[in-house]
Amino acid sequence: MIRSLQSLSLIGLLVITSTASAHDVWVNTHTPIVRTGENVYVDLRLGNHGNHHRDFKLAGRITLDWVSLDHIAPGGQRTDIKGKMFATASAEKEGYWTTPLAVHEPGVHCVVESLDRVMNHGKSIRSIRTAKTYFLVSDSLDSATVDRHVHQKPLGLPLELVMQTCPFSETVAGSPITVQVLHQGEPLADAVVAFIPEGTELAGEFDSEYEFRSDSDGMVTFVPKTGNRHLIVAHYTAMDERSDDYEFTSYASTITIDVPNSHRVANHK
Secondary structure, eight states, rough: OHHHHHHHHHHHHHHHHHHHHHSSSEEEEOOEEEESSSSEEEEEEEEOOHHHHHOBOOOOOOGGGGGEEEEEOOOOOOEGGGGOOOOSSSTSSSSSSEEEEEEOEEEEEEEEEEEEEEEEEEEEEEEEEEEEEEEHHHHHHOOOOOOOOOSSSSSSSSSEEESSSSTTTTTTSSSOOOEEOOOOOEEEEOEEEEETTTTTOSSSOOOHHHHHEOOOSSSEEOOOOSSSEEEEEEEEETTTTTOOSEEEEEEEEEEEEEEOOOSSSOOEE
């Protein structure tokens, strides 16, 4: 009986660690633009496991102790907001984490997540998962402006997607969106980047409508056909990044953006 319980516990541990290493993490807000002094709701989500990491669906709730989660204000002030998060479901592995965040400083804000953990499910793997999203705080929702393109500045993440297109003044259905893939701060060529509209499952092993390989400068461009929330995700496996504790390193990085049907931010200061 004890041996059976031990076996079940081991199986459960393998399932949990496999889930955490295989799934992607993303952060998003309930709206891309919020009035100064109001709340923006920040979500920390886990999923995108089915269809070769290309379905933008939830698949459980990440263990909060494993991640860092920071809010970066327009002036660069960084605040740990992990302790503010609460679960949306009573079951331990269901739902996602969320919190209202009162914002008082106009400008472009960023929320960034990072996970770096060695998992063991048949083999030891170092799993690194990073995620970002941006939102704009404005005194007026009718005349919102962007004064600094902070989205173009890398945050120094191990694998990072960097927006080359402003997520507010330039991102719109029918216009190109360009991101750069960086690995340890350097452009990563030939990386597959998927642009997944919410509610869409990518087809086959490589969906040329939504997936692209980065060029020698790590650049990838996608033109969204319609407005929707999009998950941009890149994966990279570094077989040469190993140690006595793990056999290789598995990276994933995401950015969540909201693509409007028409421009909402028409001018810059």
